[in-house]
Amino acid sequence: MSPPVPAAAAGVQRSIRRTLLVVVAMFGFGFALVPLYDVLCQVTGLNGKTRAAVADAAPMPVDEARTVIVEFIASVNDEAPWEFRPDVTRIEVHPGRFYTTHFYARNRSETPLAGQAVPSVAPGLASLHFHKIECFCFNQQRFAPGEGREMPVTFRIDPQLPAEVGTVTLSYTFFRLPGQGG
Amino acid sequence: MTATTAGHDAVHDGHDHGHEHAPPRGLWRWLSTTNHKDIGTMYLVLSLTMFFIGGAMALVIRAELFRPGLQLVEPMFFNQMTTMHALVMIFGAVMPAFVGLANWLIPMMVGAPDMALPRMNNWSFWIMPFAFALLLSTLFMDGGGPAGGWTLYPPLSLQTGAAFPFVILSIHMMGVSSVMGAINIIATILNLRAPGMTLMRMPLFVWTWLITAYLLIAVMPVLAGAVTMLLTDKYFGTSFFNAAGGGDPVMFQHIFWFFGHPEVYIMILPAFGIVSQIIPTFARKPLFGYASMVYATASIAFLSFIVWGHHMFTVGMPLAGELFFMYATMLIAVPTGVKVFNWISTMWRGSMTFETPMLFAIAFVVLFTIGGFSGLMLAIAPADFQYQDTYFVVAHFHYVLVPGAVFSIMAAAYYWLPKWTGHMYDEKLGRLHFWCSAIGVNILFFPQHFLGLAGMPRRIPDYALQFAEFNMISSIGAFIFGFSQLIFLWVVIKCVRGGEPAPAKPWEGAHGLEWTVPSPAPHHTFQTPPQITEAEAHS
Numbered sequence: 001m002s003p004p005v006p007a008a009a010a011g012v013q014r015s016i017r018r019t020l021l022v023v024v025a026m027f028g029f030g031f032a033l034v035p036l037y038d039v040l041c042q043v044t045g046l047n048g049k050t051r052a053a054v055a056d057a058a059p060m061p062v063d064e065a066r067t068v069i070v071e072f073i074a075s076v077n078d079e080a081p082w083e084f085r086p087d088v089t090r091i092e093v094h095p096g097r098f099y100t101t102h103f104y105a106r107n108r109s110e111t112p113l114a115g116q117a118v119p120s121v122a123p124g125l126a127s128l129h130f131h132k133i134e135c136f137c138f139n140q141q142r143f144a145p146g147e148g149r150e151m152p153v154t155f156r157i158d159p160q161l162p163a164e165v166g167t168v169t170l171s172y173t174f175f176r177l178p179g180q181g182g
Numbered sequence: 183m184t185a186t187t188a189g190h191d192a193v194h195d196g197h198d199h200g201h202e203h204a205p206p207r208g209l210w211r212w213l214s215t216t217n218h219k220d221i222g223t224m225y226l227v228l229s230l231t232m233f234f235i236g237g238a239m240a241l242v243i244r245a246e247l248f249r250p251g252l253q254l255v256e257p258m259f260f261n262q263m264t265t266m267h268a269l270v271m272i273f274g275a276v277m278p279a280f281v282g283l284a285n286w287l288i289p290m291m292v293g294a295p296d297m298a299l300p301r302m303n304n305w306s307f308w309i310m311p312f313a314f315a316l317l318l319s320t321l322f323m324d325g326g327g328p329a330g331g332w333t334l335y336p337p338l339s340l341q342t343g344a345a346f347p348f349v350i351l352s353i354h355m356m357g358v359s360s361v362m363g364a365i366n367i368i369a370t371i372l373n374l375r376a377p378g379m380t381l382m383r384m385p386l387f388v389w390t391w392l393i394t395a396y397l398l399i400a401v402m403p404v405l406a407g408a409v410t411m412l413l414t415d416k417y418f419g420t421s422f423f424n425a426a427g428g429g430d431p432v433m434f435q436h437i438f439w440f441f442g443h444p445e446v447y448i449m450i451l452p453a454f455g456i457v458s459q460i461i462p463t464f465a466r467k468p469l470f471g472y473a474s475m476v477y478a479t480a481s482i483a484f485l486s487f488i489v490w491g492h493h494m495f496t497v498g499m500p501l502a503g504e505l506f507f508m509y510a511t512m513l514i515a516v517p518t519g520v521k522v523f524n525w526i527s528t529m530w531r532g533s534m535t536f537e538t539p540m541l542f543a544i545a546f547v548v549l550f551t552i553g554g555f556s557g558l559m560l561a562i563a564p565a566d567f568q569y570q571d572t573y574f575v576v577a578h579f580h581y582v583l584v585p586g587a588v589f590s591i592m593a594a595a596y597y598w599l600p601k602w603t604g605h606m607y608d609e610k611l612g613r614l615h616f617w618c619s620a621i622g623v624n625i626l627f628f629p630q631h632f633l634g635l636a637g638m639p640r641r642i643p644d645y646a647l648q649f650a651e652f653n654m655i656s657s658i659g660a661f662i663f664g665f666s667q668l669i670f671l672w673v674v675i676k677c678v679r680g681g682e683p684a685p686a687k688p689w690e691g692a693h694g695l696e697w698t699v700p701s702p703a704p705h706h707t708f709q710t711p712p713q714i715t716e717a718e719a720h721s
Contacts, residue, residue, distance in 0.1 A: 008373050008374060011369075011373035012299070012369045012373050012374075015369035015372050015373060016365060016369060019364070019368055019369070019399050020365070023365075023402075023403050024403075026399070026400050026401070026403040027403035027404070027406060029404065029407075030404040030405075030407025030437055030440075031407050031411075033404075033433070033436065033437050033440070034411075034433065037430070037433050037436060041430075077426070116426050118425045118426065122498070123500075124498060124500055125500055173425065175425065175426030176426070177426060
């Protein structure tokens with residue numbers, strides 16, 4: 001079929017241009033969702049993502065009257081030969097005060113390993129009020145063959161934690177970093 | 183309108199085949215054709231082929247589930263069957279069937295001589311056989327085909343073997359084909375309508391396809407992006423969905439369902455259009471509430487973009503998110519209810535007859551509504567925690583897709599076969615096919631509601647003993663439904679090869695431009711555009 005005459009042909013050209021623009025824009029939008037998603041999670045605390053950065057250590061009023069239970073969970077994501085567990089599984093804290101607890105990790109293999117712990121807080125909205133000033137999850141952790149060590153986390157719960165939240169669970173998943181002694 | 187008229191005349195004069203010349207014969211005709219009717223036929227044949235391939239996979243699944251325990255296939259192969267059945271049926275059977283119908287009917291319904299971009303049309307089609315050859319070939323590769331579900335959630339889907347890049351490439355090819363088809367349909371509807379065919383005089387099938395085409399160009403690129411990210415995560419060391427590198431597997435679900443929910447409307451809006459053509463014909467009354475049908479379709483399309491979260495209520499969404507997605511999803515029931523109301527009102531006090539297309543259309547209204555109601559149940563966020571990933575979900579989406587989308591395609595085939603072939607189909611066999619299908623499909627899918635409510639998970643090759651009876655009933659229904667489709671195949675072959683000659687308008691109550699041309703429709707129609715008046719459009 002030969003192309004239609006100018007009037008219809010111009011319309012068809014316009015339709016093609018506009019629809020192609022939509023196609024390109026939507027392909028870009030799919031990728032734009034990646035940073036948008038991260039920003040949204042950081043700002044709103046959805047999804048339990050905690051701040052990667054070191055929290056502000058300025059003093060806060062301590063709420064002695066309130067007790068919040070903090071639970072610790074450690075898991076290993078793949079079949080990497082890690083041993084990984086919290087020293088204590090739950091502590092009671094007062095909002096506003098700093099606490100330090102330890103996780104223990106050991107490389108059970110004969111080769112050096114490097115890993116990264118990825119934190120997650122449940123319920124998700126509590127992650128906005130969970131501040132870490134020191135954490136082994138801030139850095140990659142390297143282990144010689146058979147090496148095991150205690151790794152500290154220092155954190156506090158913001159007194160602004162919503163009143164209905166009585167228990168906060170901090171979970172770490174340990175990932176082997178590919179291509180780095182793994 | 184003068185400009186448009188001039189446009190059509192020029193199309194007429196400039197056509198290089200000449201009007202009444204027979205098309206070239208043999209394989210070359212089909213490889214090189216730019217004729218919308220030829221391309222429509224090829225899409226429909228491809229779709230029917232894929233329907234039987236995907237159906238055979240479904241029968242493997244149902245045969246394995248006939249009894250508890252593992253008897254016929256390996257669990258890994260079973261998982262490949264569930265994944266491939268979905269991919270083949272969605273991208274290979276339902277979508278190409280609607281595109282085939284669009285190719286055949288939209289130019290004739292709007293009074294255009296052909297699609298706006300006939301050469302691209304040829305290309306859109308011929309990508310498809312290659313895409314599916316690639317997809318199906320993965321079943322024979324090391325590690326087998328994809329087995330992590332058609333939704334391709336990472337990290338599971340990233341464990342696919344050698345098949346993985348082939349699956350991604352075939353999805354890209356299907357996406358390119360769909361997007362080109364959609365651009366063509368938009369360009370045709372917006373620019374090649376005959377004089378007097380204003381937007382609000384267009385047949386509803388054209389309207390629903392226009393809106394569907396916009397959904398396609400909006401979401402197929404998002405799917406392309408999502409699968410590209412999977413590909414780079416697996417082979418190029420990116421961490422879009424890998425938590426170790428700062429990514430998040432849940433994000434895939436968000437991106438996927440941002441595509442996935444509009445996708446389910448891509449598979450049902452054209453069905454709404456078909457049923458809105460057929461019911462008025464056999465009720466011998468104009469469609470009740472034409473304008474409200476158009477607005478309802480547009481509302482459904484808009485809402486489809488903001489409800490994706492209801493597929494992932496259990497990922498740990500905050501309460502506000504669950505409430506938003508729950509209410510937004512329930513809102514879709516309003517325009518859908520308008521449609522069902524309009525179809526029933528069209529039949530109200532009509533002079534109804536029950537030829538095969540009408541039987542399928544009425545079954546569509548009833549059974550699709552059942553699927554809609556189970557969808558409402560799933561939309562209730564607190565209840566969804568119980569239903570998530572059970573057979574209740576399987577029953578729900580098969581009710582909307584099989585007696586929904588597939589029945590509408592069957593109805594369309596029976597309705598327009600006389601126009602396509604020039605012969606009437608065998609009405610007795612058609613009705614036999616309908617009753618076997620309608621009874622079979624309910625025996626097949628209704629018990630799955632009970633299985634799901636009792637807690638049977640989906641995508642498992644073996645199950646606990648208390649699920650045995652309903653699974654056996656469901657499998658029996660599957661074999662009734664599956665084999666009764668051979669009747670359809672026979673009816674189509676018989677109708678193509680001969681039969682009682684069909685008049686230009688074989689249905690007494692039919693309206694629309696496609697019934698003004700002879701049957702079978704000549705190779706070229708509306709070289710000179712018709713003039714449409716208000717009375718003709720909505721009589």
